[in-house]
Amino acid sequence: MIFQLVKEHSYMCYYVGFLLVFLSCLKVWTLWCKKNKCNSVGIPPGNRGLPFIGETLHFMAAINSTKGVYEFVRVRRLRYGNCFKTKLFGETHVFISSKESAKVILRNEGGKFSKKYIKSISEILGPDSLLCAAEQHHKLIRSRLFSLFSVHSLSSFVQLFDQLVIETTNTWTCGSLVIIQDEAFKLACKAMCKMLISIESGHELEAMQKNVALVSEAMLSLPLRIPWTRFNKGLQARKRIMDILEKVINERRGGSATSRVDFLQQLLTNDNKLEKDEVTRLTDKEIKDNILTMIIAGQDTIAIAMTWMIKFVDENQEVLNELKKEQVQIEEKCRGNVYLTLEALSEMQYASKVVKEALRMASVVQWLPRLALEDCEIEGFKIKKGWNINIDARSIHHDPTIHRDPDVFNPSRFPNESKPNSFLAFGIGGRMCLGKNMAEAMMLVFLHRLITNFKWKVIDSDSSIQKSALFTKLKSGYPVRLISVKEDDTNKKTMINVTGCVI
Numbered sequence: 028m029i030f031q032l033v034k035e036h037s038y039m040c041y042y043v044g045f046l047l048v049f050l051s052c053l054k055v056w057t058l059w060c061k062k063n064k065c066n067s068v069g070i071p072p073g074n075r076g077l078p079f080i081g082e083t084l085h086f087m088a089a090i091n092s093t094k095g096v097y098e099f100v101r102v103r104r105l106r107y108g109n110c111f112k113t114k115l116f117g118e119t120h121v122f123i124s125s126k127e128s129a130k131v132i133l134r135n136e137g138g139k140f141s142k143k144y145i146k147s148i149s150e151i152l153g154p155d156s157l158l159c160a161a162e163q164h165h166k167l168i169r170s171r172l173f174s175l176f177s178v179h180s181l182s183s184f185v186q187l188f189d190q191l192v193i194e195t196t197n198t199w200t201c202g203s204l205v206i207i208q209d210e211a212f213k214l215a216c217k218a219m220c221k222m223l224i225s226i227e228s229g230h231e232l233e234a235m236q237k238n239v240a241l242v243s244e245a246m247l248s249l250p251l252r253i254p255w256t257r258f259n260k261g262l263q264a265r266k267r268i269m270d271i272l273e274k275v276i277n278e279r280r281g282g283s284a285t286s287r288v289d290f291l292q293q294l295l296t297n298d299n300k301l302e303k304d305e306v307t308r309l310t311d312k313e314i315k316d317n318i319l320t321m322i323i324a325g326q327d328t329i330a331i332a333m334t335w336m337i338k339f340v341d342e343n344q345e346v347l348n349e350l351k352k353e354q355v356q357i358e359e360k361c362r363g364n365v366y367l368t369l370e371a372l373s374e375m376q377y378a379s380k381v382v383k384e385a386l387r388m389a390s391v392v393q394w395l396p397r398l399a400l401e402d403c404e405i406e407g408f409k410i411k412k413g414w415n416i417n418i419d420a421r422s423i424h425h426d427p428t429i430h431r432d433p434d435v436f437n438p439s440r441f442p443n444e445s446k447p448n449s450f451l452a453f454g455i456g457g458r459m460c461l462g463k464n465m466a467e468a469m470m471l472v473f474l475h476r477l478i479t480n481f482k483w484k485v486i487d488s489d490s491s492i493q494k495s496a497l498f499t500k501l502k503s504g505y506p507v508r509l510i511s512v513k514e515d516d517t518n519k520k521t522m523i524n525v526t527g528c529v530i
C-alpha cells in the first residue's frame with residue numbers, strides 16, 4: 028500500500044527529501060553561527076564567510092579585478108576598522124593597520140611572531156627561502172646572505188646597474204614608444220642575473236626572464252597542482268630555474284668559472300672556508316632557493332616601484348622641475364666619470380626624497396605577513412596561536428594622522444614626517460628587506476638617466492592594477508613617447524627642438 032502511495036505521489040517524496048536536507052543544513056548553519064558567536068567574544072570583528080572556504084572567493088575575485096587585491100583589504104578596513112579578521116584558504120587572517128602594533132609585531136621583541144606566507148607564495152619560493160624560513164633557520168640564512176650586501180658590493184653594483192641602464196637607454200631614440208614597466212622589469216632581471224650568477228645575455232638570460240615571469244605570476248594563485256593552472260605553470264618554471272642553478276653550481280664546484288665575481292661564487296667560496304659539518308654551511312638547496320628568492324624579491328618590486336615613481340613625478344611637474352635642477356647639476360659634476368658612483372648617489376638629496384615618497388605612495392608590498400606563535404592580545408583583541416597576522420603597510424602609509432595629505436605626492440614631507448615605524452616599504456626589524464640600499468640605488472640611477480636624457484609624453488595614464496599581480500603593478504605598464512634631450516656642440520645641455528619628433 029505504501030509502495031503504491033509512493034509510486035503515485037513520487038513528486039511528494041522529492042519535496043519531503045528536499046525539505047529534510049534543507050532543514051538539516053539550516054540546523055548545521057545555525058549551530059555553526061552560534062558556535063562562532065560564542066567564540067567571538069573579544070576577537071577582532073570581521074566576516075569568516077562560508078564554512079571551510081571563508082572569504083577565499085571574495086579574495087580571489089579581488090585578485091582578478093583591476094582594482095587589485097588590496098581592494099579586498101580596503102573595503103573590510105573601512106567596514107570593521109584598524110583590526111579585522113577574515114578566513115582565507117581555510118586559515119584565519121587578521122589585518123592590522125596601526126603603526127604601534129606594526130612595531131610590536133614586526134620588531135618581534137617578545138619572539139611571539141614568525142613569518143608566514145600563503146601557500147602559493149611559500150611553495151613557489153621554496154621552504155629554504157629567506158622570505159619564508161622560520162626564526163632559527165631564518166637567522167642562519169640571513170647571516171650568510173647579509174655579507175653579500177656590503178657597501179663594497181653596493182658600490183660595484185651601482186656601476187653595473189648604471190652600465191645596463193645606459194646600454195638600454197642608448198637604444199631609445201627620439202620619438203620611440205617605451206613601456207616603462209617592461210623596460211624596468213628587463214633591466215632589473217638582467218641586473219639580478221648578472222649580480223647573482225653572472226648570467227648576462229643570450230639563451231640562458233632569456234630562459235631566466237621567461238621563467239621568472241611565470242614564477243611571479245603564480246605567486247598569487249589557487250595552489251592547485253593541476254596542469255595548465257597558473258600555479259602549476261609557476262611550479263614548472265621554478266623547477267627549470269632550479270635546474271639552471273644546479274648546473275651552474277655543479278660547474279663551479281667542478282672548478283670551472285670559479286673566477287666569477289658574483290653572489291653565488293661568494294657563497295660557495297665562503298662555504299669552502301667552513302668545516303664540512305659546520306652548521307652555518309648552506310646546502311645547495313638553500314643556496315638555490317635563496318638565489319631564486321633574490322631574483323624574485325629584487326625584480327618585480329623594483330620594476331613596479333620605478334614605474335610608479337615616474338608616474339608620480341610626471342603628474343607633479345613642480346617636483347619634476349626641482350628634480351631636473353638637481354640631476355643636471357650632478358651630471359655636470361660627474362662629467363669625468365663614465366658611470367655613477369655611490370658618492371654621486373649620496374648627493375641626490377631631493378631625488379632620495381622622491382624615491383621614498385614614491386615608495387610610500389605606491390606601497391608596492393601592501394602588507395607584511397606574520398604568524399602568531401602563541402595566544403596574545405593586539406589592539407585590545409584576542410589573537411589565537413596559529414593565526415596569520417598581516418600588517419597593512421598601505422593603510423599606514425596613507426593614514427592622515429601620520430602623513431599630512433597622504434594622497435598628495437610631496438617628497439618634501441621627508442625628513443619631517445619620518446616618524447618611527449610609519450614607513451614600511453621595506454619592512455622593519457629582523458626581517459627587513461636585505462636589498463633596501465640596492466633598491467634605492469637602482470631607483471636613483473634610473474631616475475637620473477631618464478631625467479637627464481629624456482623628456483616624455485604619457486600615452487596611457489590609467490591607474491588600473493594588473494590582474495593576478497602580487498604587487499601593485501600598473502596594468503598599462505605606463506607607456507610613454509620619448510623625446511631626447513641632447514648635448515649641443517658646446518657641451519652644454521639643451522632641450523632638443525621637438526619639432527620633427529613624432530609625439
Ligand code: HEM
Nearest residue numbers: 157321324325328329332392395453454458460461462466
Ligand atoms: C623597491 C624595491 C623593493 C621593495 C619595495 C622591497 C620590499 C621588501 C619587503 C616589504 C620585504 C619583507 C619585509 C617583511 O616582511 O618584514 C622584503 C624582504 C626581502 N627583500 Fe626586498 N624589496 C625591494 C627590493 C629588493 C631587492 C633589490 C632585493 C635584493 C636582491 C631584495 C631582497 C629581499 C630579501 C632577500 C628579503 C627577505 C629578508 C628577510 O626575510 O630577512 N629586495 N623586501
